[in-house]
Amino acid sequence: MIGGELIIDLLLGCGAVMTAVLCLTAKDLFQAILLFISMGLLVTLAWVRLGAWDVAIAEAAIGAGLTGALLIATRRQLNQ
């Protein structure tokens, strides 16, 4: 049987997979970058659920934040 706790895990996992697919199929580059950042934040929540607090903080700050900033800066430079 699927318990109440596991439903949260399944929703988080499905959300991460869906945002990954949408990120790679998006037409606009800016949209793809925003979907990539939101996937990073969903994965952060998944790692809090798994008890990995240190990894969750690093992913939110470095994986989603810093990588997102780098990608947006690159997009700006490519559009000039």
Added chain:
Amino acid sequence: MTQALAYSVFGIILFGIGLFGVLAIAHVVKKILAINICGVGVFMVFIANASTGASPDFVPHAMVLTGIVVAVAGTALALSLVCRINALEKQKDDV
């Protein structure tokens, strides 16, 4: 179906999506995004397997922390190469 098994399956699915993206997408920045999605899938399998048992195993956590930092460094290198290639192509068009 346990929590660790569910997240392992999602990690493998994310790795597959990223691998498909690397092979199928022509746009270079989106290829870099796909490589990052691959990495997230690998990290998810690691953390899911570390969470089984009474208390979490911290060796995979340390490895994943290192992996996140290395992934950001690799992404920054790849993006700077993309910018350089773009600048050189613009220069070639001008001449």
